[in-house]
Amino acid sequence: MTGGFSGLILGLGLVMIYTLVVGGGFMGLFDFPVREAAFSTLRSIAGNGVAALILSPLVTVLTGWVVARKFFMDKPEISQKMEGGPE
Numbered sequence: 001m002t003g004g005f006s007g008l009i010l011g012l013g014l015v016m017i018y019t020l021v022v023g024g025g026f027m028g029l030f031d032f033p034v035r036e037a038a039f040s041t042l043r044s045i046a047g048n049g050v051a052a053l054i055l056s057p058l059v060t061v062l063t064g065w066v067v068a069r070k071f072f073m074d075k076p077e078i079s080q081k082m083e084g085g086p087e
Contacts, residue, residue: 004056008049015045 016038024032 004053012042012045015041
């Protein structure tokens with residue numbers, strides 16, 4: 001969770017730096033409202049980042065559950081075949 005939070009903060013910082021430094025100058029828009037665009041972008045990115053922070057543990061648990069279920073469901077069949085049990 002700490003890695004996700006630090007990734008969110010670093011991502012927001014990089015977007016802010018890129019937007020403020022580059023702005024619209026590379027497209028020839030010299031009167032581009034840089035600060036408004038940066039804060040507008042930050043709002044949408046922060047929403048996506050918070051949603052990812054909330055959903056990532058759930059995705060991890062579900063993935064682990066599927067793998068564990070497959071692992072433990074296959075074990076009795078394998079042990080029966082090895083012991084000479086019914087096939």
